[in-house]
Amino acid sequence: MTQHIAFTDQTAEGTEKPDAAVVRDALGVGVAVGLSGFAFGVTSAGSGLGLLQTCALSLLVFTGASQFALVGALAAGGNPFTAAAGAFFLGVRNAFYGLRLSQLLALPRAVRPFAAHWVIDETTAVTLAQPTRRAARIGFTVTGLSLYALWNLTTLLGALGAEAIGDTRAWGLDAAGPAVFLALLAPMLKTATERAVAGLAVLLGLGLLPVLPAGVPVLVAALAAPLALVVESRRGDRADGDTPADPPGPDGRRAPQGTGGTSGAEEGR
Incomplete structure (x- = not known):
């Protein structure tokens, strides 16, 4: 209810954002981040996962940081359970995003389970940047749809490409995953x-x-x-x-906090 009032006030003040501008911004984020799915596909194939396993991760997990953490640990020879635990802890943050977005979007109950799959860093950032609930819903939907479709497509292409070129380490592509992960993380450290x-x-x-x-x-x-x-x-x-405490005033008494001991004459100047 509080958020709804805030949205209404902003709209009344003329801060409503055109739908076309929201779609443009959301598509920009979706396309820019979605292309990095190619790096995940290459990294996953290089870690020993098959084509179906790689694509299943992007389809079902759909959170880049967790996916990169999982295949990175597997590529280093880690235990699958340990690798999955690391990916899980990275993905927990999406649950907190969901608590916030559920208030902003106020989606119907039947839609929420499907929308929850798209609650990630990028959709959260685009949604929170919008001034109205309508703009937030458009931003969330367009970002989630474009990013999900492109991420899975480029994951498939990356995995197929890795299988075609053979050993990814010989081409230096084993560094693609960590590089993309750092590129996604760096702008968040403000x-x-x-x-x-x-x-x-x-x-x-x-x-x-x-x-x-x-x-x-x-x-x-x-x-x-x-x-x-x-x-x-x-x-x-x-x-x-x-x-430090405020110094005493001219009469020896300590001035109220925040006055800095100034006298009435000084305050009047």
Whole structure:
């Protein structure tokens, strides 16, 4: 209800976005990200998965980061259960996206199970950027449809191409998956905390790679998030405790907080 009121107010103020502009933006995201499905198809085939297995991952899982994590761990010789666990934990974030989008989109109950399959980073970003519920629904639908169709098509082409050229490592295509993953992740690191989490995760993952079984370092790297949040929380507590009190005023009494001890004459200037 609160979100509906917010949408109505924005529309009344003339901020409604034309449908054509929403479709254009959504298609831009869908096409740009959908093309990276080719890299996943190549990486998956190089990890030893067959054509049907590769296509099934894109059809049924449809979350790029989790898919790349799974085939990357398998390619490194990791246990399938460990690889699946890492992919699962990466995909959990989509559940939190769904909680937010369910309020914004307010879709009929019969449609929600199908829409849930399209709740990923890109559809969430496009949906949240819209000023009205109508625009949000259009953005979500167009982004999800275009990205799902193109991602699966390019996955098929990538897997077929990998089978045709043989050993993907000989062509250096085994690096395509990690490269695309980093390209998708980098624009999301906007704050110092997010960059710290990413940096710490890299250090944990690379540092433990020689001593832990393949796939396990990815799970351990997830500890970077709570560690960074704990450090940030303690820094915030210390900053609050170090805030100096306001100096006493001319009459010896301490001024109310926020006045900085200024007198009435100074405030009137």
